[in-house]
Structures are given as structure tokens and as C-alpha cells.
Amino acid sequence: MAHSGRHQDSDDIVARKLTALAHPIRLAAIRQLAAAGPAGMAAGRLGEHLDVAPNALTFHLQKLATAGLVESQREGQFVYYRAVFDALLALTDHLVGACCSETEERCGPRCPTLRDQ
Amino acid sequence: MAHSGRHQDSDDIVARKLTALAHPIRLAAIRQLAAAGPAGMAAGRLGEHLDVAPNALTFHLQKLATAGLVESQREGQFVYYRAVFDALLALTDHLVGACCSETEERCGPRCPTLRDQ
DNA sequence: TAGTTATTTCAATAATAGATGAATTGTTGA
DNA sequence: TCAACAATTCATCTATTATTGAAATAACTA
Secondary structure, X not given: OOOOOOOHHHHHHHHHHHHHHOOHHHHHHHHHHHHHHHHOEEHHHHHHHHOOOHHHXXXXXXXXXXXXXXXXXXXXXXXXXXXXXXXHHHHHHHHHHOOOOOOOOOOHHHOHHHHHO | OOOOOOOHHHHHHHHHHHHHHOOHHHHHHHHHHHHHHHHOEEHHHHHHHHOOOHHHHXXXXXXXXXXXXXXXXXXXXXXXEEEOHHHHHHHHHHHHHOOXXXXXXXXXXXXXXXXXX
């Protein structure tokens, strides 16, 4: 009995991604990067928009990068960061999945189960 | 310049909710409660499913409750917890909103902007 | 009321995350 | 090569979060 209702592996990974998002600065950063689209945005410019010191920004962007939510690429003097949309969408789908049981749909058009099958 | 791209207030609140979710046990708990539906589930039974000690479970459930993601109600000897679906959905909508800029829709049917307007 | 189950509280400790300032590395252009 | 800019690394300190075991509160049942 009590064969743990935990998706041990998947919950750990998802928790890590949520931890990465769960900070006001990082939330603002990902929003800004999302708005910037696939081209991304240089770290410095991002820092200006968010009013965050360069070293602090690096700290937070690394958390997002480790979680796979952003990618970076050096271009000359600048380092461009961009949002990884697939990862973001997968994450939201996972959360929405928690709203629906096997028998009940509660999240309407958001629902990945409805969409995929 | 640099009029901070941060939604100071809203990002703080969302970050708090994400922090509440960002733990393997709490993630498993909310999923289980979501599956249990509006009726909710007694703390003890939840603890068995998740294989978590009672005091630890209380600790984590309180975090979720403080964030408004679960509610509880004593019924005799038992305390029933249930997911607050509205809060969960609002949270996912907020995250999905980060996927879309003012000009680009990237999240398809998930998108709250598409849905609401 | 005594015993049992359910849940929470408390206290101590360990682990992690965040903020800050100084120093460092990489790149460009004079 | 030197000065300026972009970004990262490092070291330190503080604060928060998580884990644990023991004790306390609440409700039910015999």
C-alpha cells in the first residue's frame, strides 16, 4: 500500500524549473525575454530594463539557464539570452495537468489532455 | 529611462505562489488534491499516498494554503484539504502570458489573451 | 474518562538561496 | 597596447527554507 503517488523523477525536475521561475526578478526577466522573441536580448539591456546589477542578473539568468528555461549565446562583446518557449509551454502544460483528474476536465482550452488526444 | 520592466506587485505575488509549488512534495500534493476534486482529501490519507510524515505534510500544506493554492476544512477528526482550482488556473495563465509578446502568439490554445478577448 | 487516532506545533539543526562589493575575463576600438 | 565596456566569477554575509524528533492539541470510541 501507499505506493507513493509521487512521480519522483518528473516532480523533481518540474520543481527545479518552478524554483527557477519563482523569483520576481527571474519572472520579470523571462517575461522580457519572451517579449523579445527568438532573437533574444543582450544581458546588459535586459539588466537596464529590469534595473538589476550585472552580477545579480548573471546569477539569476544562470538559474534560468540551468533549468533549461533560457539559452544564451555570445555575440562579440555581448551575450544574448532568449527564452526557451518549448520548456515554458511544457511547464505550464504540466501545471495545468494537475487541474484535471483522469475523469474530470477543469481547465478548459488550456488542457493538454484535450489538446493532444 | 529604464522604467523597470517589472510588474513589481504582480510578479511578487506570482513568485510567492510559484515558490509554494516549487517543491517535489508540494507538487505531488497538489496533483493528488487536484485528482481528488472539489471534495478534497483528508491530510492523513494524502500523507499515506505521498509517503510523507504528518508533521512534514502540515508544513508543506501550510505553504500551499498561505499561497492560496489549497484550502482546508476540519470535519470531525479529519482535516480535508482541497485544491483551489481558480488560483491554479490563474497561475498557469500568468505563466502562459509570458510566452506571448504584445505582437506574437506562441502558446496556441493555452493563451489567455486569445481566450478572454 | 482513558485510550486511540488525526493533526498541528515547537525547537533545533542543517541546507540553500539571495544580496553585495571587489576582482576577473573577454571583446572592441582608439 | 591601453582604455572602455560587457559580462562573469568570487567571497562574504544574511536570511530563508527544509528536516527531524518530541510534545501538544483535537476529536472519536469504548
